[in-house]
Amino acid sequence: MAATIKDVARVSGVHVSTVSRAFSAPHLVNPATRSRVLAAADDLGYRPNRAARALTTGRTFNLGLIVADISNPFFPPLIKAAQAQARGRDHHVFVADTDEDPRVEEELIRTLAKQVDGVLLCSPRLSNKVIERLAEDVPFVVVNRRIGGMPSVLMNVAQGAGLALDHLAGLGHRRIALVCGPAGSWTSNEMQAVATRSQGLDLISIGPNPPTEGGGLAVAAEVAACGATAVLAYNDLLALGLIEGLAAMGIEVPEQISVIGFDDILPGRLNRPKLTTVAMPAAAAGRMAVDLLLQSGGEGTTVTLDTALIVRESTGRART
Amino acid sequence: MAATIKDVARVSGVHVSTVSRAFSAPHLVNPATRSRVLAAADDLGYRPNRAARALTTGRTFNLGLIVADISNPFFPPLIKAAQAQARGRDHHVFVADTDEDPRVEEELIRTLAKQVDGVLLCSPRLSNKVIERLAEDVPFVVVNRRIGGMPSVLMNVAQGAGLALDHLAGLGHRRIALVCGPAGSWTSNEMQAVATRSQGLDLISIGPNPPTEGGGLAVAAEVAACGATAVLAYNDLLALGLIEGLAAMGIEVPEQISVIGFDDILPGRLNRPKLTTVAMPAAAAGRMAVDLLLQSGGEGTTVTLDTALIVRESTGRART
């Protein structure tokens, strides 16, 4: 049975309120008393119960971080950065995975609401309306989505897609397949938007697809058949699956088809050919999101972070 | 401001205790009253505050899951399985990452202790003594480590290492390098133990190394120099880094050196050559750990799960 504030009070011969102040308002207690209390607390291994504390103060010093799929390698760097940043601000981060299921996502948010000071929502699958209602219960910062009036951290995928298309155009590609992600994903929409704006290029959009390796494998045939000499994929996982699928059909990357992904995840760096990709500033986004959540001053702030094209081995000159 | 039990009581014209019972002891309240209460609760969007509830009941219906490094692809399947299993038992799982730092690990455990009903400790870096002391505050299940008297879930790496060595021996390899992981890791020790028991093989152990891609890159030269024709690596990440390092030196896998990893993570399946590996039953371990934690009857139970050798492309006949 863990020690409570009462045990500390009894051992050090003072009232519980004095113990409480010894921790949270040191200037209100006599240094001598304070060190006696601290010694007793240390002796008993006492740690304040954060949940109980939250009951009166309303602050838990915990943050929630909700992602759609922990096994997507895109998230870990974001998560780690967020944890590190939070730790620096004396907060802890609890991560939860929704399995891409909106119902689970909602349930999770409601559960977390009272146990954390704020929630980082990464790539949510819930509708704007539901999220806005939930926002009355707990402060949010949304990553990779824009929701009216809520603070959010965005990655400039439009700019990244632009870089990618320029790169491909420079290599002589004209007919380019756009392998999309899940329907309704903000990132997916941004990519489409860029595509429609791009001139002189012949863009075929394929999808929606699940944002996984399997999704890439599944569209390989369609991509091969559409006559494109290059592909821009929703994310690296899709791109890698696609490359594997093409290889199985005897199609070489980049000799016959060039492939560009999004995210810059580890498997892409390890792959042969090494994947050319638009790097997302995931770590920066994690840090920024925590900052936004904790300052809580800038209500409707949205931050947009730039992306960068990383040219590796999966793109080459269009064959003529 | 979220609705509390008092609001519900006021609106439905009953005492708070009746509201409480309407939720947690339905048979004690008149069906008519109950439905009135439920309607009011629904109206107000009331959800019981789990933290407050935990104060009196001592149960939070939350579980903690602590891992050393979320970005190691070995963990996500384990995490997802644990979450799914917990969800089926009406619990939520909060994941936290220790950054491989024992101090952070301890801090995290103490913080979580009061906010969860139990903690899943995966590959802890803390000493046995510290963990045993912490176990007085909160129930543990340990994964991938054996700690006197604590329930644990182990993976049979000895058996897996045996399979791997048999496979290599069958291919004609005699001199085999053992690329170890972090010092003091239980898995690492198990591997070593098997190695010393194996007969007729010439085993060189190299390490300790950080269990990452970078660690593998860094030992490539040493491996190449030691004269081994095959390598058994602590995990897939190390193996992949090693293969990359060897490639940079112009050494082909598996033509010149065979490589086997542990874990069976996604990048290994995507790699060229596809990695031969000993598959760890991570998902099963996650499920099992949650079960052990929630039944809480079997005090010192330890479960050992078998591993399986997956032969792919990174192993081949020893060159003569």
Next chain:
DNA sequence: TCCTCCCTTGCAAACGGTTGCGCGTCCAAG
């Protein structure tokens, strides 16, 4: 008709903390 017993509900204490308020003590200024 009266006594039980059960069903339903309210009361109040408790969980582990925090915090506004007020009371004594001590010291320095007037």
Next chain:
DNA sequence: CTTGGACGCGCAACCGTTTGCAAGGGAGGA
């Protein structure tokens, strides 16, 4: 020798919820 802060501390209410206890009322049996 008063007066008056400042300081250090205890008291008690409160946060949201659960739960043992008891009280009220209605129904059924004697």
